[in-house]
Amino acid sequence: MDLGNEAYLRSILDSVPDAMIVIDDAGRIISFSSAAERMFGYIEAELIGENVSTLMPSPDRERHDMYLNRYLVTSERRIIGIGRVTTARRRDGSTFPIELSVGEALFGPRRVYTGFIRDLTERQRTELRLHDLQDALTHVSRVTAMGTLATSIAHELNQPLTAVTNYVQTASDMLADPDPDKIALVREALDECATQTIRAGQIVRRLRDFISRGETERQIVELPRLVSEASALAFVGVGGRSVEFNVQIDPTAELLLVDRIQIQQVLLNLIRNAIEAMEKVHLKRLELSSQPGRDGFVQVIVADSGPGLAPEVAEQLFQPFTTTKAAGMGLGLSICRTIVEAHGGKIWAEPSRLGGTAFHFTLPEAEIRDDE
Numbered sequence: 210m211d212l213g214n215e216a217y218l219r220s221i222l223d224s225v226p227d228a229m230i231v232i233d234d235a236g237r238i239i240s241f242s243s244a245a246e247r248m249f250g251y252i253e254a255e256l257i258g259e260n261v262s263t264l265m266p267s268p269d270r271e272r273h274d275m276y277l278n279r280y281l282v283t284s285e286r287r288i289i290g291i292g293r294v295t296t297a298r299r300r301d302g303s304t305f306p307i308e309l310s311v312g313e314a315l316f317g318p319r320r321v322y323t324g325f326i327r328d329l330t331e332r333q334r335t336e337l338r339l340h341d342l343q344d345a346l347t348h349v350s351r352v353t354a355m356g357t358l359a360t361s362i363a364h365e366l367n368q369p370l371t372a373v374t375n376y377v378q379t380a381s382d383m384l385a386d387p388d389p390d391k392i393a394l395v396r397e398a399l400d401e402c403a404t405q406t407i408r409a410g411q412i413v414r415r416l417r418d419f420i421s422r423g424e425t426e427r428q429i430v431e432l433p434r435l436v437s438e439a440s441a442l443a444f445v446g447v448g449g450r451s452v453e454f455n456v457q458i459d460p461t462a463e464l465l466l467v468d469r470i471q472i473q474q475v476l477l478n479l480i481r482n483a484i485e486a487m488e489k490v491h492l493k494r495l496e497l498s499s500q501p502g503r504d505g506f507v508q509v510i511v512a513d514s515g516p517g518l519a520p521e522v523a524e525q526l527f528q529p530f531t532t533t534k535a536a537g538m539g540l541g542l543s544i545c546r547t548i549v550e551a552h553g554g555k556i557w558a559e560p561s562r563l564g565g566t567a568f569h570f571t572l573p574e575a576e577i578r579d580d581e
């Protein structure tokens with residue numbers, strides 16, 4: 210292409226509001242539009258020849274070369290011509306949500322990829338406000354549902370408990386005036402107590418089954434993708450910018466068999482809680498990692514550098530309505546537990562090596578691995 214044409218083309222491309230980045234098949238930047246310069250805070254000259262992964266946060270940053278290689282080898286399109294919402298990284302290290310569309314072009318033997326990028330910060334803020342509103346609504350209906358459930362449980366439990374009280378009272382009265390003839394009756398009363406206690410236990414068990422029966426639709430999900438979707442949402446509009454976010458997913462612990470939306474909800478809750486907990490600390494560090502667990506489970510850890518758990522909540526962290534926040538509902542962690550347990554996993558909290566709290570949870574691993 211002669212220079213005249215190139216300058217002409219460039220001036221057209223510069224008028225496009227979306228950022229455009231062209232890379233070669235090794236991921237090196239060949240062209241970086243002025244909209245991209247504004248969006249990312251770099252000038253083109255600094256980036257020519259650099260790996261495009263510089264513009265991505267972890268885990269894509271470490272994986273992009275692998276993504277490119279995989280495509281060269283398998284020709285399987287995971288993003289080209291499809292596009293996706295993901296997160297990008299500015300020069301100052303801050304991240305922002307983007308919509309990325311990727312195209313491919315061949316110049317003789319040379320293969321190049323064009324990326325068009327739209328900044329979604331504003332759109333996501335609006336969506337988030339809607340989302341918050343919707344959240345508030347579901348909270349209300351959940352509380353109402355729980356209220357109704359609690360009333361009926363209280364009612365059902367009251368019957369065996371009243372019976373137990375009566376039998377114990379009778380047994381105690383009979384023992385006040387010990388009469389060998391009445392021993393058999395005392396025994397009967399105590400047996401009846403045991404039966405009623407078992408009944409109360411069954412009611413509680415039924416309640417637990419009812420709560421965890423929620424519809425789950427399991428599919429094979431890539432943890433890195435789940436993390437980037439959930440964190441893109443969690444970081445918008447909650448002062449997440451000043452948080453140093455680190456993702457370390459063990460490549461042998463990244464394919465899960467889970468309900469994608471529910472697990473996103475768990476990650477979102479835990480990340481939001483961590484960001485909120487770190488509001489007043491100077492050094493804000495958040496680390497999300499995974500490691501192989503036992504018996505076909507993967508362990509996921511969300512660790513923060515916040516102040517740790519308040520002693521008054523530590524004991525009953527996962528119980529509904531446990532909160533230290535003025536506007537908190539105290540339902541986030543109990544929902545997390547219900548979801549994780551419905552997947553057969555466990556969730557718990559420990560002090561984190563970053564100084565704050567680390568929430569650990571386990572999820573079933575997907576057995577089948579596609580050949581990467």
Ligand code: ADP
Binds near residue numbers: 486534536542543565
């Ligand atoms: P809510 O966020 O509405 O209070 P949650 O069930 O999500 O409800 O959390 C319950 C409580 O657990 C919070 O109020 C807070 O005191 C504590 N907590 C949760 N996550 C953290 C964390 N990462 N660091 C410190 N405390 C936490």
